[in-house]
Each structure stands twice: as C-alpha cells, then as structure tokens.
Amino acid sequence: MKIVVCVSHVPDTATRINVSGDGKNIDSTGVTYIVNPYDEFAIEEALKHKEKSGGETYVVSLGGDANKETIKKALAMGIDNGILLKDDSYRDSLSVAKALAAEIKSIGADLVFFGKQSVDYDSSAVGQLTAELLGMPLISVVVALSVEGSKVTAEREIEGGKEVIETTLPCVITTQKGLNEPRYASLKGIMAAKKKIIEEKPALAVANYVELLQMKRPPAKESGKIVGTDVSAVPELVRLLREEAKVI
Amino acid sequence: MSKVLVFLEQRNGIIKKASFEAARVAADIAGKTGSEVEAVCIGDEIESLEKAGNFSVPAVTHIKNKDFANYSSSAYASALAEHAQGASETVVVFANTSMAKEFAPLVAAKLDAGLAMDATAYQVDSTSFIVTRPVYAGKALIDVKITSPVKVLTLRPNVFNPGEPSGLKAAVTVKEVTKADLRSKVIETKKAEGKLDVAEADKIVSGGRGLKGPEHFTLIEELAEELGAAVGASRAVVDAGWRSHSEQVGQTGKTVSPNLYIAVAISGAIQHLAGMRSSKYIVAINKDKDAPIFQVADYGIVGDAFEIVPELIKEIKKIK
Helix, strand or coil: CEEEEECCEEECCCCCCCECCCCCCECCCCCCEEECHHHHHHHHHHHHHHHHHCCEEEEEEEECCCHHHHHHHHHHHCCCEEEEEECCCCCCHHHHHHHHHHHHHHHCCCEEEEECCCCCCCCCCHHHHHHHHHCCCEEEEEEEEEEECCEEEEEEEECCEEEEEEEECCEEEEECCCCCCCCCCCHHHHHHHHHCCEEEEECCCCCCCEEEEEEECCCCCCCCEEEECCHHHHHHHHHHHHHHCCCC | CEEEEEEECEECCEECHHHHHHHHHHHHHHHHHCCEEEEEEEECCCCCHHHHHHHCCCEEEEEECHHHCCCCHHHHHHHHHHHHCCCCEEEEEEECCHHHHHHHHHHHHHHCCEEEEEECEEEECCCCEEEEEEEHHHCEEEEEEECCCEEEEEECCCCCCCCCCCCCCCEEEEEECCCCCCCCEEEEEEECCCCCCCCCCCEEEEECHHHCCHHHHHHHHHHHHHHCCEEEECHHHHHCCCCCHHHEECCCCECCCCCEEEEECCCCCHHHHHHHCCCCEEEEEECCCCCCHHHHCCEEEECCHHHHHHHHHHHHHHHC
16 A cells, blocks of 8 residues: 655745745745645544555655755654655646646555645645546545545535545545644654655656736735724624624 | 636535626626636536526536436536537636535646636636636735636635626526446535534634633624624634634635624734635724734724623614
8 A cells, every 4th residue: 555645835824925026926034834734634644544554655745945844744753755846936736736646656656645725825726636637536625534445435524514425545635624633753753754865856847827927915904993992882883884884 | 619617516406606606707707708608507406597697697507417416526527527628718617615626626637727726806808817816825816827728717705796686597408417427425414503604604703712711602602693693713712622623714724705704802813814804894802902803803892802792792682
C-alpha cells in the first residue's frame, strides 16, 4: 500500500496580507510560513492509516525551496519519503494538479490525501482536479474515514449536515478539521527527519489556462458608528437595523 | 457555437436558491459573449424546473436517471461533462455550494478547462473573460483571466442578485441516460437537527470567548432564533470545545457573507474578520471599545453582552 499526502506551504493565518510591489503576489516581508492547516489532518490520517494497515508514505509538495520546511515537518511527524516538485512561478490549480498527478502516478499510490483547501489561494480545487486526472474517485471535506480492505466509507461535511459516502481504493480524500487530532513531531521524529533526503525534481511543465492579472486589497470598509455604550442603546440599534439597514 | 451552461443544484428534487443567482449570471455572460444559455439539472424527479425562465434562462435540460436522485460526485461529473461536450467554446457556471465545490473541479478536469472558484465579480466580453475572487480568506482579491476555450466558474452564494422573477417559463427537455458512473455514492445524509447552517444563512449571530463558557451560548441561540438566524462561533470557542467546528466562521472555518452578521463578545482576530467582513451589515457587541471587530462593524455597542443581548431579544420581540 502506497499512501501519498500532498501539502502546501502557506502564510500563517494570523498574517496581515499586503500586496507586493508588482501587484501580483503578497509582500512576504516578515511573513511566517506554515504547513497549510488542513494538510496537517491529511498527514495525520496517512500516518494513522499506515500504523493500522502498513505501507509506505510519501509527502509531495509543489513550489520553491521554501516548501522544504513544510516537507520536513511532515517527515518529522513520521512520513517516510519527501518529494519536492520544483517550480517557483505562478501556476493555476489545473497545472498544479497535472504536475501532482504525474508524480502520484509514478509512485503508484493507492490512497491520496489532500487538505480540503489551502488557505492562500482558497480555491478548494487541486485535490478534486488531481483525482480526476488520476481517474480515481474522490471524497472531499472528510470528517470521518474508514478503510476496510478496498472499501472506503467517509463522512463529508455539507450545508446543515453530513453525507456518508462509499467508494473503493484507489481514491483521493480531502481532509477537514474534525477528522483527527494531528500529532506533534517527537524529538525522535525530528532527528530522523534530518537524515531523510528530500527528492527534488522539476515540476511537470504545463500551460496555465488561468492567468493572474493582479492582486489587490479588498475595498476598505468605512468605519461604522458606535450606537452607544450601554443597554440604553439597544432600541436605537434595533431602529437602525429596521429602518436604515432594513435587515430585520 | 459557443454556449453557457448553468448547473441547477437540486436536493430532494428542489432547486437551490443560489442556483438561480447563478442562472442570472449565466444569462448575463451569454448576452455579453453572444452565446446561447442553457440550464442543466441532474436528478430523478425534480420540481419546477421551468422556473429557470424567471431568471432569463429559456431552456433547461433535465438529465435523468433513478440513480441521480442522490448526489454522486462521479456520476454528476460524468453526466455534466458529457452534456457539455460538443460546443466549440463553453462556460459552465455553478453556485459555489458544498456540492459544486466537490464536483465542478472534476468537470473542469474532464473538459481540460480553466477553472475559477468562488467568484465575487466578473468582467466578460467576446474577447476577454476576467473573474475576481477572494484569496487569503478575503484579505486580498485577485483578478484572473481564463484563456482556455472551455471555462468552469463557480460563484459565491449570496453575492449576485438573481433579480425579480420575470414570470417566463423555460422549456424543459428531459434527457434520460441509462448509465450512471457510481464509483462514489452517497449512502446516507445526516441532517443536523433543525439547524440553519452558517454557510447558507442570510442572518448569523456569532459568539466568542467573551461569553465566558459554553452554557452562555443559550443567549446566542435565543437571539438567533428570534431573528431566524444561524448560530456561528469564533475559532477560540471552537478550539475550546464549546461549539462544533461546523459553526466556525473565519479563515479555518467558513467564509460567510450574510445580510446581517451580529458578533457578540468576539474581539475580531484577523482570521475571523477575513471570514465575515464581506457581510452586508455587521453589528458588534463587545466590552472593549478598541476591539478590532468595531473597525468592520456598521453598528456597534460598547458594552456587556450579558446585559445587551437580553435587551436586544426583548426589543426584537416587540417589533414582531
């Protein structure tokens, strides 16, 4: 059994975002980068699966040298092999997926995990695109998962509830908060990760169909009004909501 | 011939409201690009498909099979991609719901299409197709240009106005298909009992750590019920285990844009603001006058939530 986890390297969610000088990216000055939070659930699930059923685990990330930090974190948590698909330039979701799919195919994965979305571009698409390119079924936004033999049962979050979905291996799962509690890397894990070699190769070159024209700040919201500083302001608030905003 | 297709999402045979927003946008894009517009719905028995006519879409194809009654990502993607093939240039439009988030990218991969998810604005004509979408949970926006002949676009719900229904009826064609690609299928749907979901609600009342304990969320629930609103929560209270993650609003929870968002005892960490700042009207109730939530609020009351909220419930009861 080969298990692949795809991860991205993103700015910490507490980061204030400023647009860079060329107007096409964020200004990374002083920005702390982390493992994409949803990918931690993917890493944990891959490790749990290996502990239960055996197999070999791989972490794959597409990006520049900085992504090695995120790969190392996954290795320290216990993933066996690290692969960096090198490409520093802007890619649309489909071209990322094409490069990942080519790599996953050559590994020969039976089970592939992604976080349900990366918190930078927020497309929530690369896992699904990759699944389709691999010809594998997909279950996204998963909060509970069981794999018995080749039978896969998962619960995924939808509006106002959950769906229980059945499929079979090989398949792609995208993970949501609530699926598990990601472990911390142990000291032993961190030491072991230092000895693991991250395999680096150029990412498959493919054309973008979606060009990035510009990044901009959202329109500033005008500061609102303080209606009052105690309970006596409540009737006025209700009046404003009713007559000015017309929302109640 | 170029074509714009809009996917009408049904659950239990009923079309979702956000799909009509998407229908209006699809018709507008078709007008601006000189294309034909058609709605496509996948399901078994579906009510009132002719209503797409209300939103300027004159034709609906109902792709029908018993096994389409319940959603299946593989079956829906195969059926829709097959239907979309044939036109030289195609735009496929969806509302960005949990269903479309899952299977629109599958359709895009099948059609080798450029994809833009969760769009909040667009600017198109016969030569250029530009879409604006939020990134970093709304802390920034990007403008992207889709250059491929086939394009897949999902639209953030509650952003585009579906407009007044025109009263026109669409012509409905039923296309029975014999095969369904059921590699993945829904075997059960579990509804959270009687609860509105923050992702779909047009009013949300959210509570934060300032409420001091999970037991005080009854205040939030009561106000939400009075307003017909969904209950939301900040990350701090979800991480503390007071509320379920499905209620979390913010960068690692849900991004919402309701008409009314009431933040109670939430200070407004940057990752929370990112998830709700595009709400139409924001009310903040917080003891700390310097709390960042007041910077995005339209109306604020600086004060103790335990005093303000019960009074607010009372006042709202009065006007009903």
